[in-house]
Amino acid sequence: MIRSARLISSVKFGQKNIRQFSTNWWANVQKGPEDPILGVSIAYNKDTSPSKINLGVGAYRDENGKPYVLECVKKADKKIYEANVDHEYAPIVGVAAFNQLAAQLALGEDCKHIKEKRIATVQSISGTGALRIAADFFARFLKGKTAYVPNPTWGNHNVIFADAGIPVKSYGYYNPSTCGLNFDAMSKDITAAPEGSIILLHACAHNPTGVDPTTEQWKKISQICKERGHFVLFDFAYQGFASGSPEKDAAAVRMFVEDGHNIALCQSFAKNFGLYGERIGAFSILTESPEQALNVESQLKILIRPMYSNPPVYGARLVQAILKDKELTNEWRSEVKGMADRIINMREQLVKYLKKHGSTRDWSHITTQIGMFCFTGLTPEQVDRLANEYHIYLTRNGRISIAGINSTNVEYLAKAMAAVTKDN
Numbered sequence: 001m002i003r004s005a006r007l008i009s010s011v012k013f014g015q016k017n018i019r020q021f022s023t024n025w026w027a028n029v030q031k032g033p034e035d036p037i038l039g040v041s042i043a044y045n046k047d048t049s050p051s052k053i054n055l056g057v058g059a060y061r062d063e064n065g066k067p068y069v070l071e072c073v074k075k076a077d078k079k080i081y082e083a084n085v086d087h088e089y090a091p092i093v094g095v096a097a098f099n100q101l102a103a104q105l106a107l108g109e110d111c112k113h114i115k116e117k118r119i120a121t122v123q124s125i126s127g128t129g130a131l132r133i134a135a136d137f138f139a140r141f142l143k144g145k146t147a148y149v150p151n152p153t154w155g156n157h158n159v160i161f162a163d164a165g166i167p168v169k170s171y172g173y174y175n176p177s178t179c180g181l182n183f184d185a186m187s188k189d190i191t192a193a194p195e196g197s198i199i200l201l202h203a204c205a206h207n208p209t210g211v212d213p214t215t216e217q218w219k220k221i222s223q224i225c226k227e228r229g230h231f232v233l234f235d236f237a238y239q240g241f242a243s244g245s246p247e248k249d250a251a252a253v254r255m256f257v258e259d260g261h262n263i264a265l266c267q268s269f270a271k272n273f274g275l276y277g278e279r280i281g282a283f284s285i286l287t288e289s290p291e292q293a294l295n296v297e298s299q300l301k302i303l304i305r306p307m308y309s310n311p312p313v314y315g316a317r318l319v320q321a322i323l324k325d326k327e328l329t330n331e332w333r334s335e336v337k338g339m340a341d342r343i344i345n346m347r348e349q350l351v352k353y354l355k356k357h358g359s360t361r362d363w364s365h366i367t368t369q370i371g372m373f374c375f376t377g378l379t380p381e382q383v384d385r386l387a388n389e390y391h392i393y394l395t396r397n398g399r400i401s402i403a404g405i406n407s408t409n410v411e412y413l414a415k416a417m418a419a420v421t422k423d424n
């Protein structure tokens with residue numbers, strides 16, 4: 001007889017022995033840690049201090065510290081409501097018109113792959129979902145390859161690839177002594193990666209460092225990837241958020257495509273359209289021929305169907321309504337620029353107040369870094385002091401989401417940062 005650990009007793013019932021099993025299925029499940037980023041919001045929500053500040057998760061806040069609903073989104077919302085749409089299933093690949101517009105926004109309307117139908121695009125559950133599809137697709141069709149991610153990178157990258165069964169390694173990226181790019185390490189490590197490796201690049205506004213390669217450096221990386229036959233995956237979660245111009249922010253992606261890379265691309269519309277909770281994104285693979293694109297698309301469908309069948313439609317409808325309408329697109333452009341500009345302004349204010357409060361450190365990286373985040377160089381202990389003594393919450397790697405700063409809290413933050421960094 002096979003003995004079951006769950007067998008707790010055996011009782012006689014007439015002639016028969018009735019075995020009784022424990023219903024305690026989950027005794028071996030240990031409590032796991034909170035997510036390093038989303039856990040910060042949990043700690044912040046528990047804090048009852050009126051001066052508390054959440055600089056953890058990368059979610060844009062307006063001057064009053066409130067979530068910001070873009071005007072163009074409100075108008076698109078109204079249009080959708082008035083169109084009296086139904087709530088049928090989308091196809092497995094999502095809303096076709098959205099997919100087309102998303103790819104165009106990233107790659108440009110003149111992109112050859114789009115014109116020649118050499119691209120497969122599917123709607124995804126925001127940027128994370130796009131990465132997840134990417135990882136599962138690579139596990140199936142780029143078997144045995146290792147993915148290389150920058151050190152440091154958005155923490156979820158490592159987990160997404162690992163969960164898909166893809167080995168993950170990192171390439172040098174950040175130089176803590178300059179708070180800038182370690183281009184030497186980056187190019188050396190990408191060169192040293194086995195031929196045909198998967199190289200993940202942040203298209204712009206690198207998370208968590210806020211440090212992007214220059215145009216010249218991008219050119220060299222593209223060259224190295226070509227020489228080594230690497231496959232390039234761009235994570236594009238901040239288009240428009242870095243410089244305020246969606247085109248400028250797309251420069252690296254478009255350069256790689258121009259250089260002849262058949263890249264894969266993960267897009268998120270969470271930050272640039274303020275559609276965090278709508279979970280709207282796109283995943284594209286650029287191919288050699290229209291036939292290949294169709295083959296790839298068919299396999300993406302086979303992969304998606306058992307995962308979540310087909311994606312939710314609402315976010316796609318919103319983005320589509322904006323990007324297909326010239327006026328709404330222009331309004332979006334000015335709103336995304338407004339968000340980027342406010343962030344740039346807050347960087348300047350923070351440095352100004354750090355000086356005012358007597359900090360003699362070199363904080364110039366706060367203004368040279370770009371995008372939603374600043375990698376401050378604060379130690380985990382200093383981060384803990386900010387939380388415990390000042391009710392200011394950020395991730396323990398010292399990353400600040402600049403979007404959480406506003407004119408009301410910037411001086412308080414600077415004062416606290418100056419205090420915790422005073423003697424070291």
Ligand code: KET
Pocket residue numbers: 037038056057058059125126127128129154202207235237267268269270276281
């Ligand atoms: N890529 C990068 C580089 C990234 O920073 C995020 C989100 C995503 C993809 C995924 O975003 P989505 O909401 O799935 O479209 N980053 C912020 C939020 C998070 O961690 O979930 C953050 O770093 O705070």
